[in-house]
Amino acid sequence: MTSDLIASLSRFAARDNRPSDDDLPDRPILGAFFARDRERMGELTIGKTILVILLDGTKEIADSRGSHRFGKGTALLLPAGWTGTVVNEPDPESGVYRSLVLQFPAEMVRRLLRAHGPDGVAKPGRSGDFRVPLTPSLGAAVLHAAEGLSEGSTVSPLVAGHRCMEVLLCLLEGGAWWLGAVTPTGVGDAVRALLRAHPDRPWTAETVARELNLSTGTLRRRLAEENISVRRVLTDERVAHARHLLENEGLSVQETAEACGYASRSHFARRVRDATGLNPSDLARDGD
Known part of the structure; x- marks a missing residue:
């Protein structure tokens, strides 16, 4: 300043x-x-x-x-x-x-x-x-x-x-x-924004609650009221991030898996396939 x-x-x-x-x-x-x-x-x-x-x-x-x-x-x-x-x-x-x-x-x-x-x-x-x-x-x-x-x-x-x-x-x-982060738009939006910003971190309900200054019980209760969960939001945000990296950034499947917080390539592929019906290699811009 x-x-x-x-x-x-x-x-x-x-x-x-x-x-x-x-x-x-x-x-x-x-x-x-x-x-x-x-x-x-x-x-x-x-x-x-x-x-x-x-x-x-x-x-x-x-x-x-x-x-x-x-x-x-x-x-x-x-x-x-x-x-x-x-x-x-x-x-x-x-x-x-x-x-x-x-x-x-x-x-x-x-x-x-x-x-x-x-x-x-x-x-x-x-x-x-x-x-x-x-x-x-x-x-x-x-x-x-x-x-x-x-x-x-x-x-x-x-x-x-x-x-x-x-x-x-x-x-x-x-x-x-x-x-x-918490009161104006609801806890669900706060969780989405947090995980979207850092999809590679090893998130758990406990670490998400700590970032949002909530108890784990309060976080789970409020998310349940919105019919969502940390696991569901995390998967959604990671898959969305993976699609962007594969389709627009030209990263390999392995690089994308790591950027999205998956240590196992096979686990990453299963998550993408369950969400999109496609294999990660099918989404890659130049193949893999």
């Missing part, structure tokens, strides 16, 4: 004005964390999807996946339902911790995903620590939204909402498929 952008965003974080889940639940909220002392918030649950931009100091978050540290000029996106511990540390030189927070209501995230969906992400993926690239387009969108949401703004709530939708769209196009 450039120094000019930091300076522009810092004016919205000149004082502590941290948002609450109870504040305007149906509208986006602009907030700021400003502190001169170290803060630790344990067993914290995020009620809404939030974008955090670090303007001064460092932030550490810890959950079931591990601990991650963020410094000045970085951004992270935490989905609704995230639970963990947050530690904010003031910068040794400036003596302050400062971050800008954009909080998005669930219905706004739902509208975006209904219109564009996880399938609209060009390169789905996740850094593992919720970090998002603060590109020039995202930075400009955040600044535009902050100007509309700031105290004393003459921008109407409708226009400010459209500006926040632009921020969400920039995040989605940047690969942040976990915008509403």
